[in-house]
Amino acid sequence: MSLSHQVSLQLFLDRLMERSVLSDEEQQAVRALPGHMIELNARQHFVHVHEESSYSCLIVAGLVARVGYTGTGARQITAFHIPGDMADLHSAVRPIGIGGLQAVSRTTVLRVPHRAIRELAAHYPAISEAPWRDCMLDAAILMQWVVNVGRRDARTRLAHLLCEMAVRYGADRQVLRTYRFPITQEQLADATALTSVHVNRSLKTLRADRLVEIRSGTVEIGDWDGLATVGEFDAAYLVADTAPERQKRLLAVM
Amino acid sequence: MSLSHQVSLQLFLDRLMERSVLSDEEQQAVRALPGHMIELNARQHFVHVHEESSYSCLIVAGLVARVGYTGTGARQITAFHIPGDMADLHSAVRPIGIGGLQAVSRTTVLRVPHRAIRELAAHYPAISEAPWRDCMLDAAILMQWVVNVGRRDARTRLAHLLCEMAVRYGADRQVLRTYRFPITQEQLADATALTSVHVNRSLKTLRADRLVEIRSGTVEIGDWDGLATVGEFDAAYLVADTAPERQKRLLAVM
DNA sequence: CGGACTATTGATTTGCGTCAAAGATTGTGG
DNA sequence: CCACAATCTTTGACGCAAATCAATAGTCCG
Numbered sequence: 001m002s003l004s005h006q007v008s009l010q011l012f013l014d015r016l017m018e019r020s021v022l023s024d025e026e027q028q029a030v031r032a033l034p035g036h037m038i039e040l041n042a043r044q045h046f047v048h049v050h051e052e053s054s055y056s057c058l059i060v061a062g063l064v065a066r067v068g069y070t071g072t073g074a075r076q077i078t079a080f081h082i083p084g085d086m087a088d089l090h091s092a093v094r095p096i097g098i099g100g101l102q103a104v105s106r107t108t109v110l111r112v113p114h115r116a117i118r119e120l121a122a123h124y125p126a127i128s129e130a131p132w133r134d135c136m137l138d139a140a141i142l143m144q145w146v147v148n149v150g151r152r153d154a155r156t157r158l159a160h161l162l163c164e165m166a167v168r169y170g171a172d173r174q175v176l177r178t179y180r181f182p183i184t185q186e187q188l189a190d191a192t193a194l195t196s197v198h199v200n201r202s203l204k205t206l207r208a209d210r211l212v213e214i215r216s217g218t219v220e221i222g223d224w225d226g227l228a229t230v231g232e233f234d235a236a237y238l239v240a241d242t243a244p245e246r247q248k249r250l251l252a253v254m
Numbered sequence: 255m256s257l258s259h260q261v262s263l264q265l266f267l268d269r270l271m272e273r274s275v276l277s278d279e280e281q282q283a284v285r286a287l288p289g290h291m292i293e294l295n296a297r298q299h300f301v302h303v304h305e306e307s308s309y310s311c312l313i314v315a316g317l318v319a320r321v322g323y324t325g326t327g328a329r330q331i332t333a334f335h336i337p338g339d340m341a342d343l344h345s346a347v348r349p350i351g352i353g354g355l356q357a358v359s360r361t362t363v364l365r366v367p368h369r370a371i372r373e374l375a376a377h378y379p380a381i382s383e384a385p386w387r388d389c390m391l392d393a394a395i396l397m398q399w400v401v402n403v404g405r406r407d408a409r410t411r412l413a414h415l416l417c418e419m420a421v422r423y424g425a426d427r428q429v430l431r432t433y434r435f436p437i438t439q440e441q442l443a444d445a446t447a448l449t450s451v452h453v454n455r456s457l458k459t460l461r462a463d464r465l466v467e468i469r470s471g472t473v474e475i476g477d478w479d480g481l482a483t484v485g486e487f488d489a490a491y492l493v494a495d496t497a498p499e500r501q502k503r504l505l506a507v508m
Numbered sequence: 509c510g511g512a513c514t515a516t517t518g519a520t521t522t523g524c525g526t527c528a529a530a531g532a533t534t535g536t537g538g
Numbered sequence: 539c540c541a542c543a544a545t546c547t548t549t550g551a552c553g554c555a556a557a558t559c560a561a562t563a564g565t566c567c568g
């Protein structure tokens with residue numbers, strides 16, 4: 001097991017532990033997961049919609065988008081995944097049907113066999129909730145995505161998305177006022193269900209109001225409160241749990 | 255345990271078994287889940303967005319919508335749940351943040367304590383995947399919902415939704431050409447991110463083309479192939495698994 | 509039978525899409 | 539290290555799908 005492999009799994013473990021409580025033994029089991037590293041160029045598709053895979057992809061570095069297509073070829077991004085995310089953890093229990101994955105910028109991925117993930121969950125019953133809970137966090141983000149795309153205007157949609165990413169990159173610690181988000185306006189359009197032209201115009205108004213600016217792939221938030229207000233943003237849905245620590249783990253029941 | 259309680263759990267068990275393989279003992283454990291029955295009137299909200307609950311709601315009869323709201327009060331339906339669905343199964347591992355639940359028509363619900371669900375999963379490791387997998391089916395539907403709302407025109411959105419419900423009501427057996435769907439055009443608008451006026455006009459064109467008709471709360475599909483074409487509908491995302499049976503269960507690994 | 513939703517239709521407006529073309533950046537090979 | 543091709547951003551003019559506003563007909567139910 002290479003050093004970078006270990007570092008990557010630690011990243012994943014950190015993510016799980018923000019949301020679930022794991023014993024030392026369980027933590028060790030996560031660190032011992034097998035997998036192999038791959039490098040992806042920007043734009044590269046590495047999981048295809050109707051293809052069944054036997055790995056889940058842990059994002060180690062870079063940025064990836066989950067994409068869906070309509071029958072006429074229109075494109076919709078339904079999620080962004082950042083380092084520490086297991087982008088298609090869901091495929092461990094349901095190998096198909098939830099969209100393709102595409103690298104947005106140059107990306108490093110650790111491919112972890114489904115079998116290893118399922119065995120981990122089965123072998124440590126108390127831990128088995130962790131991946132499930134992780135998937136539910138994703139689902140909560142996705143539900144917000146529907147609201148965003150369905151019922152908000154262009155400016156609000158963009159503000160909301162930029163707020164969300166600021167919180168997620170901050171990883172439950174703080175909101176980042178500046179973060180790398182190496183995305184084109186066309187991809188932003190695919191995420192917000194707009195056209196790139198309209199994204200451009202809407203970003204211009206956000207910039208004019210000194211709320212945010214995107215310069216060469218990094219988002220600079222000039223006025224967090226203002227941006228959150230425009231974006232109708234409330235981070236509650238991104239928080240794993242409001243309940244006390246013990247709720248994150250089902251105490252010995254057997 | 256009342257008769258209707260048993261019947262309800264059997265409904266849930268049937269749903270799980272479409273998607274997962276369970277042993278006799280595990281099936282028995284599902285049938286033995288505790289819970290209590292409640293009746294809801296049309297329009298009644300019974301799970302609120304920022305409220306933590308300690309039950310998951312199994313829909314026994316009726317129709318429920320999962321709803322989200324924007325800061326300005328606009329409403330977006332992000333899922334429909336039909337009898338057999340555990341509408342907020344996800345809340346067992348993550349009690350908040352995924353939207354409210356509202357009865358669309360008069361509805362019967364069995365409230366099952368989270369603790370019982372989590373204990374079931376922990377006690378029968380091999381079964382623990384079943385609820386997780388079930389949640390992932392939901393997530394797949396939600397991803398399609400984003401694509402639908404984000405990138406399709408009004409007519410296509412409606413056709414897609416009506417196709418989806420036809421398949422789901424048919425429960426993996428057949429596509430129903432007629433089904434009860436007691437929903438108003440305004441609620442249909444909340445689901446498709448349109449206005450009720452535009453829903454009305456779009457339904458009119460579908461009716462004129464003899465594709466579908468909604469008459470007093472029942473959907474009548476006149477031309478399934480035509481409707482599926484207009485709706486760009488491919489049921490693949492609703493299928494639990496294309497792999498052989500054994501894939502639905504992790505064989506004894508311990 | 510009357511009151512309250514729900515559906516339908518028309519007239520008008522508007523936010524966003526489409527088309528097009530000119531700059532600005534970035535990356536790459538010689 | 540520069541040239542230049544490719545990709546991205548920005549701006550303008552114009553069109554359209556869906557929203558909004560408004561009023562009339564069902565339809566359901568006590």
